Amino acid sequence: MRLILLLFLSLLSLFANPLQEAIDTASPYDTLKLNKGLYQGNVVIDKPLTIVGKEDGVVIRGDRNGSVISIRSSFVTLKNLTITHSGENFFSIDSAIQMSHAKACVVDNCTLKDTLYGIDMNMVSDSNISNNHITSNGKEIEFRGNALKLYYAHHNHFLNNTIVQVKDVTLNYSNHNVFEKNRFENNRFATHLSLSHDNLFKNNFYQYNSVAIMLMGAKDTMIVGNQILSSKGAAGIGAVIKGVSNFHFEQNRVKFNAKGLYIDGGEKDRSIKKGKDIKRYLINNEIAYNKEAIHFHQSIKNNLIRGNRIVDNIDDIVKDLPSEPSTSNTVEHNYWDKYEGFDRDGDNIGDTPHQIYQYADSLWEYHPKLKFFYASPLMSLLNFMSRLAPFIEPNLLLEDSEPIVEEEIL
Secondary structure, three states: OHHHHHHHHHHHHHOOOHHHHHHHHOOOOEEEEEOOEEEEOOEEEOOOEEEEEOOOOEEEEOOOOOOOEEEOOOOEEEEOOEEEOOOOOOOOOOEEEEEEEEEOOEEEOOEEEOOOEEEEEEEEEOOEEEOOEEOOOOOOHHHOOOOEEEEOOEOOEEEOOEEEOOOEEEEEOOOOOEEEOOEEEOOOEEEEEEOOOOOEEEOOEEEOOOEEEEEEEEEOOEEEOOEEEOOOOOOOEEEEEEEEEOEEEEOOEEEOOOEEEEEEOOOOOOOOEOOEOOOEEEEOOEEEOOOEEEEEEOOOOOEEEEOOEEEOOOEEEEEOOOOOOOOOOEEEOOEEOOOOOOOOOOOOEOOOOEEEEEOHHHHHHOOHHHHHHOOOHHHHHHHHHHHHOOOOOOEEEEEEOOOEOOOOOO
16 A cells, blocks of 8 residues: 555656646745746646746746646736747637736747647736747648737737747727837738737838738727738738728838738728718828839729828729729829829929729730730730820729829838
8 A cells, every 4th residue: 555655656756747836836926936847837827927947948848738827817927938838729719828808918038839729818917018029839830830820919019029930910890909119020910910909010120921911990090100011922012001091101112012001992982981081191201112012902992191102003993893983082292103293383283193004914814814924025015105195095903193203202
């Protein structure tokens, strides 16, 4: 009997988790300072607590099942840690850090790697996620999770994080969050908002993502001062904008994308109040070196486009479905390198409007089979002849009433 008891105690000590024991025995608001070394993960924090690595090389490693750290309390801080080896179950959202029903938490200067999801934030508010490096498991895109998954998460601040080679960053029903000075590279949808309102994205850097920013039903969103570069793959879109109202896209640089902006203007107008029909504000951006600067789906309406520098794109404006021109747009004071007018009074405003038409070489937008001939000598000749002596009436897509003549570098 004694031998059996000793064997049982030996096995118990073998499977004990010292980090979990330290968490369980700590008092609320205590600080656990960890020395360099490897610590067993799959821990649960259910009280206000700070866990900080005293030096580099503090690794909390899971056992490939479930989440490495589960936070079930407010006022939890994780700092200077490497967190790795979560499970691979999408249904249970296996994560490096899984936070639920918490507020005022901090994740700072942590490395999250070789995990399915990075940080799962379910009903988390007033928290700060800063200075972290987040990546996934290195597998093909369909087998990766999201770096950040926000669900009913409000008033959180994401500052100076680097997010690379993950699937997405998603916000669902999540309002009043701020993303500032983050870096997103080689992801699918770098930031994807769905039914999330009053969020701010400021001074972030996007590069080599399939889609940098995607909005699918979002009110009062601010996209300000970001660099959106070299979106790649079949989509290659800087920003997809659908189902928005009071959307501000200002002072951004959008370069080297297949499509700079993709705007779905096919939404119904029943939510528009009389006298307040502008839904999208595109102001003081540089949109350059894209195949298409702005691609409109279905219709071009309810936009204010002002003070932008739109240069060196193959197409400045594209519309993929025929529709009647709308008078609900305000387009003025943009610099277009394709403007061919004059400025006789020297006020740097063109004497005539800049009108953008759809000529023969853009017919492939309505007839995809013609895309094979895009930019071919034959289509270019048809385009030149249409401009010189139109044999069919071209489609007016957009008119800048007061175009800028001399380039103003943003």
